[in-house]
Amino acid sequence: MAEAKLSDINQRRVSTNGIELNIAEQGEGPLVLMLHGFPESWYSWRHQIPAVAGAGFHAVAPDMRGYGKSDKPGDITTYNQVEVTRDIVGLISSLGYETAIVFGHDWGAPTAWSCALHHPDKVTAVGALSVPFSLSLIHI
Numbered sequence: 691m692a693e694a695k696l697s698d699i700n701q702r703r704v705s706t707n708g709i710e711l712n713i714a715e716q717g718e719g720p721l722v723l724m725l726h727g728f729p730e731s732w733y734s735w736r737h738q739i740p741a742v743a744g745a746g747f748h749a750v751a752p753d754m755r756g757y758g759k760s761d762k763p764g765d766i767t768t769y770n771q772v773e774v775t776r777d778i779v780g781l782i783s784s785l786g787y788e789t790a791i792v793f794g795h796d797w798g799a800p801t802a803w804s805c806a807l808h809h810p811d812k813v814t815a816v817g818a819l820s821v822p823f824s825l826s827l828i829h830i
Contacts, residue, residue: 700714700715701713704781706776706780710760711755713751714733716739716748717743717746717749719746719747720748721750721782721789722748723750723752724798725798726757727821730795738751748785752781771801779809789812793816802817
């Protein structure tokens with residue numbers, strides 16, 4: 691298999707929850723969202739995006755609220771699990787999907803769990819890397 695190139699990954703900004711998130715995406719098919727941790731960006735998923743896209747999925751890794759090319763609201767009280775979860779759940783609809791598979795790494799993991807726990811109609815599967823499950827991290 692040929693080495694994936696960063697130029698094969700497209701970036702654009704998408705409106706969700708009153709802000710715009712920068713997303714990196716590739717592929718077509720069911721939606722897979724990949725959420726980065728602290729202090730990272732979509733770039734953390736640069737190796738997984740082509741692999742997931744190659745498996746027949748629409749692989750999307752956003753720069754989370756406050757990171758990379760995404761909006762950075764000035765009100766620090768908006769940087770909480772409720773708003774970040776709304777950002778991701780809203781992204782599903784903004785991308786034209788009814789549901790998504792959501793993966794999270796590091797501090798993206800509690801957001802992935804929160805999306806699945808509070809929006810089971812939108813999240814069909816969830817995966818988490820590097821952070822053990824804790825209800826206290828996702829209670830909203």
